[in-house]
Amino acid sequence: MEKKHNSIAEAISKTYFQEVDVVGDFPKVDRFFELETKLLHQVYNLEETNAKVTMAEIIGILTERFGKEAIKGMSTYFIVLSSIIARKLLDNQVPAKKAFAFNIACTEVISNMSDASFLQVADELIEFYIDFIADRKQPTYRHQTVNKVIMYINDELESNLTVENIAKHFHISTSHLSRIFREHVGITLVEYLNIRRVEESQYYLRHTTKSITAISNQFHFCNQSYFTRIFKKYAGVTPKHFRDKPNYPFYRFELNELAQEVVY
Numbered sequence: 001m002e003k004k005h006n007s008i009a010e011a012i013s014k015t016y017f018q019e020v021d022v023v024g025d026f027p028k029v030d031r032f033f034e035l036e037t038k039l040l041h042q043v044y045n046l047e048e049t050n051a052k053v054t055m056a057e058i059i060g061i062l063t064e065r066f067g068k069e070a071i072k073g074m075s076t077y078f079i080v081l082s083s084i085i086a087r088k089l090l091d092n093q094v095p096a097k098k099a100f101a102f103n104i105a106c107t108e109v110i111s112n113m114s115d116a117s118f119l120q121v122a123d124e125l126i127e128f129y130i131d132f133i134a135d136r137k138q139p140t141y142r143h144q145t146v147n148k149v150i151m152y153i154n155d156e157l158e159s160n161l162t163v164e165n166i167a168k169h170f171h172i173s174t175s176h177l178s179r180i181f182r183e184h185v186g187i188t189l190v191e192y193l194n195i196r197r198v199e200e201s202q203y204y205l206r207h208t209t210k211s212i213t214a215i216s217n218q219f220h221f222c223n224q225s226y227f228t229r230i231f232k233k234y235a236g237v238t239p240k241h242f243r244d245k246p247n248y249p250f251y252r253f254e255l256n257e258l259a260q261e262v263v264y
Contacts, residue, residue: 028061035061044088046137048130055122063118074118075110078125082106085129092136093151102132134252135199141184141255145170149181153193157200160220163189185255195253197221198234202250205243212239 023029035058042051059074066073086103090096106125113121139150149166166189167174181189197219204215216227216239231239235251242248 023065028064032058032061040084040088043085043126043129044133046130046134048126051126051130052123055126056119059118059122070118071114074121075113078110078113078121079107081125082110082129085133088133089136092133092138093155094136095155131250131252139255143180143184145172145177146181146184149177149189150185150192153196157196158218158220161193192253194230195234198231199250199252201227201231201239202235202242205239206246206250212243215239 035054039051039054039058042054058077062073062077063070083103083106086099086106089099089102094102136154139147141147141150149170152166152169153161163174163178167177170177178189181192185192187195201215201219204210204218205212210218212227213224216224219227221227221230228238228240231237231242234253235242237245237248
């Protein structure tokens with residue numbers, strides 16, 4: 001076992017020193033890390049257009065460095081980038097199992113990438129990262145209980161959440177919870193629960209073969225007819241239309257974070 005460990009260490013060390021010599025003549029190394037820092041900032045702040053432009057410049061640098069091995073090198077970089085994004089999800093209090101699943105899913109799909117159209121693949125990754133982070137972005141309302149309620153809803157969305165059991169979880173009355181939520185978010189808690197269920201159900205409609213009835217049940221709508229009515233209210237189309245039109249845009253609710261004094 002020790003011999004094997006040493007052989008790995010020796011192989012990495014040998015490659016490392018070879019790479020040091022190579023990049024010593026590669027003037028764009030500093031620029032690469034500047035761009036990566038910029039890219040992560042743009043992704044974390046949901047700046048999709050700017051992130052795609054930055055990624056294109058990063059791809060240019062990596063393509064120049066890897067040459068004929070560009071596909072392999074780019075695949076490796078996309079996997080590393082996905083791992084960094086997974087850790088950002090953890091920072092946003094996404095449950096570890098979901099961050100881990102995100103990382104594994106990205107790794108498996110990227111590992112099988114054979115398309116040399118790096119820019120197109122990268123643009124799709126940027127869109128996916130931003131969509132995923134947007135749904136898990138930490139709220140910054142001035143009332144900390146409201147922030148905690150939103151994060152709790154995100155984590156337990158597939159549970160049968162009600163105003164009553166959420167209030168019980170936070171040891172406050174339903175009337176007080178309903179009042180502070182509407183005061184700070186601008187909509188009722190019931191409305192927000194439906195909105196988040198619609199947002200999340202879109203991914204299952206677009207990326208799984210689950211029936212619409214099964215998805216409706218998964219998110220605890222009382223029946224498929226009600227699910228269809230609520231989905232169309234917010235997404236603008238029925239669940240079936242959304243599934244049948246793969247280019248139809250995802251609906252995303254923009255939180256109205258009102259500026260008020262911090263309340264605990």
